[in-house]
Amino acid sequence: MTLEPIRYKNNQLEILDQLLLPGQSKYIKINGVEDGWNAIRNMQVRGAPAIAIVGCLSLVVELNKQQFSNKDELRDIIGDKLKYLVSARPTAVNIKIAADELTNLAGNLSKNESISVEEMRKRFIAAIESMPEKDLNDNKSIGDHGAKAVLDLYPKNSKVTMLTHCNTGSLATYSYGTALGVIRSLHAQGRLEHAYCTETRPYLQGARLTAYELVYEKIPSTLIVDSAVSALMKEKKISGVVVGADRVVANGDTANKIGTYTIAVVAKYHNVPFFVAAPFTSIDMNIKSGHEIVIEERPDKETTHFQGLRIAAEGIPCWNPAFDVTPASLITGIITERGVFRPDELKDLRL
């Protein structure tokens, strides 16, 4: 059985509550947009692609329960609900891009005089229901392009040792993952010597989620604390770093989980290639550089407590940005489903 973080069938949507992993595998029902917003905001589901898929499917669940008197009414409700879903978390761009495309689709369908409101709803829902399969196909392409990009840097038939940060696997996407998909592809090709994953404080996506995926699939791996990254690169032969992205912008600057920038700086110092793996649905060409990316700040309690247990002194204020921005100058390549690009090549691509 492979991990199934999102279950969607017969208009029933359930997600694996990632706040409880790895200790508990518990699915929670998503009955509409409010449930979707809360699950995203509370990080019961997280990961840029997974946020977009769950958010949009939560709208489908809601639309299937309602009747609409006309196409304009349906268009307006879709627009309002999508805008609300985007507000749950500001940094990951996938849901914003999906919302913009779906809002445009609803507008175009509402102007189509040859179709009924029922046909409009059907076509709109079909567009969202195609998202999971597209994400999976994109991730497998990312995995294969990324594996090739790393292996091309080393002698033929050699094996590589990779470091990754946060969780970018099946638990951050519909399935297979982005950066962790690259590690999966290297392993499947028999070319992965070892994978290191960081714990990724404070939510512990690495210790709780990536380690869970790696152990489950028997991928040779080791967990390290976030502050061991520089010692790891000093003491071990790390072939490359591969991380995910919440938002890649036009000049290649990339917002990703807090700590990514640290790893990129250390990788530069140790001459370790540093790759970002992201589908085109994570690339925001409307933003020129990383300075403009809105960085989500999470509640102090996520730093001072873990699963309800206080681990920091009472009364200490916190600064808890969920992401940081890695400048393009520290990025060797951006691995996408269409191939691997240098950061400065993005601006010339047609998305």
Ligand SMILES: CSC[C@H]1O[C@H](OP(=O)(O)O)[C@H](O)[C@@H]1O
């Ligand atoms: C392919 S997931 C991209 C990205 O999302 C994660 O953030 P979060 O767990 O807060 O949703 C992390 O930054 C991953 O790299």
